[in-house]
Amino acid sequence: MTRRTALGRGAGVAAIGAASVFATAVSAPEAAAASNSASSANASAGAAHRLPAKVAGIRVPDTDLAHKTAAFVRSASSATLYNHVMRTYLFSAAIFDRRGVRYDRELAFVAAALHDLGLIKEYQTPAERFEVDGADAAQRFLRAQRVPADRIDIVWDAIALHTTVGVATRKRPEIAMVSVGSGLDFTGNDLQQIPSDMLAEILRAYPREGFKREAVDNILGLCRTKPMSVVMHPFAEVGRRHIPDFKVPTVEDLLLAAPFEE
Numbered sequence: 001m002t003r004r005t006a007l008g009r010g011a012g013v014a015a016i017g018a019a020s021v022f023a024t025a026v027s028a029p030e031a032a033a034a035s036n037s038a039s040s041a042n043a044s045a046g047a048a049h050r051l052p053a054k055v056a057g058i059r060v061p062d063t064d065l066a067h068k069t070a071a072f073v074r075s076a077s078s079a080t081l082y083n084h085v086m087r088t089y090l091f092s093a094a095i096f097d098r099r100g101v102r103y104d105r106e107l108a109f110v111a112a113a114l115h116d117l118g119l120i121k122e123y124q125t126p127a128e129r130f131e132v133d134g135a136d137a138a139q140r141f142l143r144a145q146r147v148p149a150d151r152i153d154i155v156w157d158a159i160a161l162h163t164t165v166g167v168a169t170r171k172r173p174e175i176a177m178v179s180v181g182s183g184l185d186f187t188g189n190d191l192q193q194i195p196s197d198m199l200a201e202i203l204r205a206y207p208r209e210g211f212k213r214e215a216v217d218n219i220l221g222l223c224r225t226k227p228m229s230v231v232m233h234p235f236a237e238v239g240r241r242h243i244p245d246f247k248v249p250t251v252e253d254l255l256l257a258a259p260f261e262e
Contacts, residue, residue: 056201058093061106065145069113072141076120080214083206084185088112090202092181095193096173103173107151111158111178114138118159119218129229130222135159163234186215223248 051060051070060066074082089112096103117123118134125133135156142152158175161168168179183189191199216238223230223239227248230236239246249257 052205055090055205056094056198058090058097058198058202059105060089061109063106065147066106066109066113068145069110069141073113073117076117076122078214080209080211081116081119083209084182084211085113085116086206087185087202088115088178088181090181090206091184091194092177094198094202095180095184095190096177098193101173103177107154108174108177110142111138111155111174112181114141114155115159115162115178115182119222124226126226127229129233131160131163185211 051062051067053060053062070086073085077085089109092112093105093108096108114134114137116130116134117137118128118130118132120137123133123137124130125136128136138159139152139156142155154172154174157171158168158178161171161175162178162182165179165183169176180190184191184194194202219235219238220242222235223243223246227239227246230239231248232251232254236246236248236250239248
């Protein structure tokens with residue numbers, strides 16, 4: 001792929017901030033149909049899979065939407081990915097609770113639970129970044145649950161921005177929490193803010209179960225199946241390290257290919 005070709009294919013996507021991310025494709029209508037079908041199936045599953053009232057002293061929302069969301073994600077994802085999104089909520093809640101930050105607990109939980117749907121093949125589109133795929137899939141699921149549009153918008157932003165740390169952490173708490181919690185579980189950032197006994201209890205409730213290996217596999221899967229979605233994204237560096245002749249252009253490539261005479 002030439003630099004000019006990369007530009008011609010719309011490679012100039014916005015760069016993200018710090019990397020705190022995790023790592024067939026279906027069309028948007030197919031994904032929407034799959035999501036609606038899954039949400040219907042999980043409406044009854046929600047009653048079967050009840051969330052704990054508390055983990056490590058952290059309150060888990062006991063609402064119909066929270067239970068249905070957890071059941072939906074549990075059925076759609078691997079056990080390892082499900083445990084990751086649960087830890088995302090718990091780690092972020094632990095930090096924000098200790099800081100005395102006020103937030104909508106149900107909204108924070110739902111956004112955290114749904115934030116990695118874009119890593120699941122059923123919800124991937126051919127070209128969008130995984131964060132946007134996940135935000136769109138969450139939006140469809142929440143619309144099927146008749147969640148008000150303003151609350152869906154917050155969840156969409158939380159998921160779409162969760163890897164853009166410098167932006168997400170300047171937004172409202174429910175948006176910032178997904179970025180903070182997922183980043184902590186991915187890189188260990190702010191781990192010192194979690195007391196050791198609380199950390200141990202969270203990991204007992206939702207063990208890591210090979211999360212690092214699965215995350216790398218997910219990242220490489222995206223690099224191989226839709227490489228242009230990782231242009232100017234930290235995932236591209238993983239592709240360059242592991243995939244021979246990885247063709248995704250760098251930021252410098254994009255700059256030097258700009259069609260201006262100088």
